[in-house]
Amino acid sequence: MCGIVGYIGNKNTKEILLEGLKELEYRGYDSAGIAVLQNGTFSNYKAVGKLVNLEEKTKDFTTKDFAVGIGHTRWATHGKPTELNAHPHLGESSYVVHNGIIENYAELKKELTQKGVVFLSQTDTEVIVHQFEKNLKTPLEPFEAFAKTIGELQGAYAILLVTKSQPETIYFAKHGSPMIVGINAENEKYFASSDTPLIGQCSDVHYFEDGDYGYVTPKEIAIFDKSGIKKQPLFKKLSTNKLSAQKEGYRFFMEKEIYEQSVVLADTLMGRISDKEIRFDELPHDLFEGVQEIKLCACGTSYHAALTASYLFERHAKIKTSVEIASEFRYREPIMSKDTLFVVISQSGETADTLETLKMAKEAGLKTLVICNVDNSSMVRLADAAILTRAGIEKGVASTKAFATQVAVFWMLSLYVAGERKSLPKEEIERQITLLREVPATVKVDDATHEQLKRLSKRYLHGHGFFFIGRDVFYPLALEGALKLKEISYLHAEGYPSGEMKHGPIALADPELFTIALLPQHMLYEKAKSNVEELSARDSTICAVSAVAFDKADDFIPIGVCKDYMLEFFEMMVVLQLLALEISIRLGNDVDMPRNLAKSVTVE
Numbered sequence: 001m002c003g004i005v006g007y008i009g010n011k012n013t014k015e016i017l018l019e020g021l022k023e024l025e026y027r028g029y030d031s032a033g034i035a036v037l038q039n040g041t042f043s044n045y046k047a048v049g050k051l052v053n054l055e056e057k058t059k060d061f062t063t064k065d066f067a068v069g070i071g072h073t074r075w076a077t078h079g080k081p082t083e084l085n086a087h088p089h090l091g092e093s094s095y096v097v098h099n100g101i102i103e104n105y106a107e108l109k110k111e112l113t114q115k116g117v118v119f120l121s122q123t124d125t126e127v128i129v130h131q132f133e134k135n136l137k138t139p140l141e142p143f144e145a146f147a148k149t150i151g152e153l154q155g156a157y158a159i160l161l162v163t164k165s166q167p168e169t170i171y172f173a174k175h176g177s178p179m180i181v182g183i184n185a186e187n188e189k190y191f192a193s194s195d196t197p198l199i200g201q202c203s204d205v206h207y208f209e210d211g212d213y214g215y216v217t218p219k220e221i222a223i224f225d226k227s228g229i230k231k232q233p234l235f236k237k238l239s240t241n242k243l244s245a246q247k248e249g250y251r252f253f254m255e256k257e258i259y260e261q262s263v264v265l266a267d268t269l270m271g272r273i274s275d276k277e278i279r280f281d282e283l284p285h286d287l288f289e290g291v292q293e294i295k296l297c298a299c300g301t302s303y304h305a306a307l308t309a310s311y312l313f314e315r316h317a318k319i320k321t322s323v324e325i326a327s328e329f330r331y332r333e334p335i336m337s338k339d340t341l342f343v344v345i346s347q348s349g350e351t352a353d354t355l356e357t358l359k360m361a362k363e364a365g366l367k368t369l370v371i372c373n374v375d376n377s378s379m380v381r382l383a384d385a386a387i388l389t390r391a392g393i394e395k396g397v398a399s400t401k402a403f404a405t406q407v408a409v410f411w412m413l414s415l416y417v418a419g420e421r422k423s424l425p426k427e428e429i430e431r432q433i434t435l436l437r438e439v440p441a442t443v444k445v446d447d448a449t450h451e452q453l454k455r456l457s458k459r460y461l462h463g464h465g466f467f468f469i470g471r472d473v474f475y476p477l478a479l480e481g482a483l484k485l486k487e488i489s490y491l492h493a494e495g496y497p498s499g500e501m502k503h504g505p506i507a508l509a510d511p512e513l514f515t516i517a518l519l520p521q522h523m524l525y526e527k528a529k530s531n532v533e534e535l536s537a538r539d540s541t542i543c544a545v546s547a548v549a550f551d552k553a554d555d556f557i558p559i560g561v562c563k564d565y566m567l568e569f570f571e572m573m574v575v576l577q578l579l580a581l582e583i584s585i586r587l588g589n590d591v592d593m594p595r596n597l598a599k600s601v602t603v604e
């Protein structure tokens with residue numbers, strides 16, 4: 001999704017902007033651009049596609065001494081990914097970059113067009129700069145014109161604007177999209193839409209709140225809240241550990257992240273399990289007091305983790321649990337009762353739909369909890385309580401290690417609540433704690449399995465589709481396996497509960513339909529096996545994943561013999577991730593940045 005950087009200082013502005021944009025690349029984008037104002041003159045460059053194209057275009061452009069600059073990676077929402085639609089957008093003498101969506105852009109554009117303004121792009125963003133310049137002419141001082149403009153916008157935004165009429169200033173506004181300002185000892189000021197571009201450049205950062213707007217100059221950071229009241233920045237130390245993931249010999253970040261799962265899962269468990277109990281010191285002690293229901297809300301892969309959690313909460317904690325897709329929940333006028341704990345799950349903590357449901361729950365007075373991978377993200381700052389998943393930076397757009405850590409957190413949390421409510425015997429909690437300790441070893445990639453999947457992948461490059469099927473928690477895992485494959489191979493894949501086949505989907509069965517069957521030894525094995533046999537009888541090509549040999553399978557991927565279905569879950573998860581990876585590599589796709597997808601979906 002779109003990314004923003006900004007800089008005021010004396011260093012090489014062009015390099016700083018391009019380096020910052022590189023740190024945001026993993027979020028997904030289709031074009032990029034920068035605008036630099038130096039000695040009263042603007043330089044603006046834009047390019048479609050990867051940042052190397054922008055680097056190539058700017059190779060003869062140099063900046064030295066004082067300058068202000070803004071940069072942007074765009075993920076198209078309004079208008080195609082073209083150079084004209086790429087940010088920054090120009091008015092007569094100002095440039096703007098924007099993340100989010102201006103919902104009333106059509107009305108504003110109509111009024112501006114009637115006044116003779118000519119628009120160059122199809123974007124919603126361009127209205128911001130023209131509206132600002134219209135207000136500037138009324139006449140207003142630049143900051144007054146900017147404040148007036150912000151008041152006229154509806155929707156979600158993080159905005160940076162630079163103008164010749166105040167050449168040492170960057171104007172900013174934030175509402176519904178993240179934005180940070182950073183400082184350092186050299187009196188430079190940096191902006192970014194997430195921490196990553198600022199690590200190594202800034203010592204301290206301030207996270208803007210929704211409704212904040214203002215300006216930054218070499219001497220001042222002026223922040224106003226939505227009522228126009230000036231407020232002091234609240235600086236926090238920024239981590240110095242860049243953790244800037246390098247591929248370390250792996251072909252893709254996704255592959256590296258699959259292999260890292262063992263280490264990050266050990267981190268996720270660290271300090272949270274003892275022999276007898278689960279501890280979440282970060283949770284208020286009364287979080288589950290009076291809670292009669294848990295509602296889980298998320299998108300995409302995080303939704304699949306939530307669905308898995310719903311089985312565990314009901315099974316272990318004996319607490320009624322429902323799961324919602326955030327984009328649906330937002331608009332269906334849901335009934336929210338105060339004895340519900342509202343839990344959002346998000347790798348990024350910035351997904352617009354999920355964030356909005358969290359706001360809704362807070363407004364309705366529910367207790368809220370976020371399971372998130374990014375500290376200081378919007379959701380972490382908003383929720384009453386947070387559990388960090390500790391997966392480290394995930395660069396591959398297709399989520400892998402984040403999912404693994406989400407499920408591990410949920411497994412622990414279900415036992416934590418079971419302990420509080422005494423809904424499971426102590427011995428059972430202790431047994432499951434020993435199993436949890438085995439998870440990091442269970443997800444270590446087995447070389448032979450990876451080799452087998454590399455070879456096998458060539459048989460699965462055609463056909464008219466894939467069914468991923470499983471029962472119980474293996475149903476959300478099947479959904480996740482199908483999503484992984486879709487995202488990076490662009491092949492059609494669906495996840496189903498195994499028992500649903502005969503209610504319709506089995507009509508598609510033929511040799512060109514590939515069924516990836518999850519057959520855990522310790523969860524409804526016989527029932528799941530009969531469902532697969534029904535597909536096999538109708539000539540679907542079957543690829544079974546199991547610890548138990550299965551003679552009806554055309555291909556068989558063995559997993560190790562495990563003590564429990566949850567360990568089988570984690571082993572099968574790795575198999576499905578590797579299968580998607582190898583098929584995608586064979587098809588020659590960009591595994592880490594698949595077409596049309598963004599890492600962090602900050603628009604609805």
Ligand code: M6R
Pocket residue numbers: 299300301302303345346347348349350351354397398399400487597598599600601
């Ligand atoms: O950052 P979030 O976990 O809130 O993101 C939700 C989805 O956009 C995300 O899981 C998406 O489905 C991934 N591309 C899955 O690989």
